[in-house]
Amino acid sequence: MDFIEPTLPVWEATATAAEAWTLDDYKIYGDWVATFQAYPWMGLLGDSYILWDDYDIWSYHEYGAGIWILHLDETYFEGSGTGGAALWWALVQDSRDNEPDVLDAWADVTGGSWQDSLAEFVAFNLVSHDPDRRPAWVDGRDDGDWGSVPMETIWGEDLPATVVPEYGIAQTGWVHLELPDAPEDLVVTYEGNDSIGVVLVAVDVDGNTQIESEWPVRLDFTGAVDLAVINMGTPEFDADERLRMAPLEITMAVEPAEPEPGDTGTPDDTNDTGADDNTGGTDDNAGGAGETDGGGEEGGRLEGDGDDGKAGGCSATGSAASWAALLGLMAAARRREGTGSTKR
Known part of the structure; x- marks a missing residue:
């Protein structure tokens, strides 16, 4: 096995999950899960020692992370209880270099990237307290403390709003924001370290999920929404690196699209038709005027416009259609602007 992997959660979380797999009716001790859920900004690489030494926060972080391993097992190993062992075996190396590390192993057992798996786990975690949105297997494991703890609740009347996590967010960590009545056209932006990857995960009241890595993000959902912002680290981030708390400012504001x-096809087509008809009328009149002298030719075109009802009629019809269409567009634009103003 791997004796040099320095991160604690992969060891203690798997040991905690193993108790759930081997003991009848076992539910993870509530305080363990509660402290993990209260400080998700520490992520899946940090532990209770860091929380205590650096922030004076007492925690069972690495034990509460057992819900991460249970989710891994249920999602990729059909709840067989073999997910933890598979993760440990994927950590094995035959040198003092910690490669593969825990993130490499996680990607290996899920068959994708650890970033995608982390976003997937966070989406689950946001609704892990809700029997209507969480998977049924949680019901037999929840000791009543599986609920993710929002860092802040943002109501529609509070918008625009900016949230600044007190300690920042470590790599693989996230913050949970609760929006009970998210309005339409809600846009989320962040300011911080441009060298790191930041991912937004949102889950609506029906359990639909939106995951975005391109900013700013326009939410697809309205109403009750749980939202998380994850620090994925730099593109070259390795689990052996020192954890660094990234300061971020997260802003939510209504910005109508x-x-x-x-x-505009109809007005253009009408004008084109009118121009063609006018040209046709002019050609006909010019042909008739050709029998007169130069002065008569110019007069012939004018007379033709007046005598030939088609030329004048088409021109008038084209103008009326153009203005009607334009007025319709202006009215539609005013309706859209009015709606946007109301939402603000």
């Missing part, structure tokens, strides 16, 4: 351009 730019209205779609109106369909």
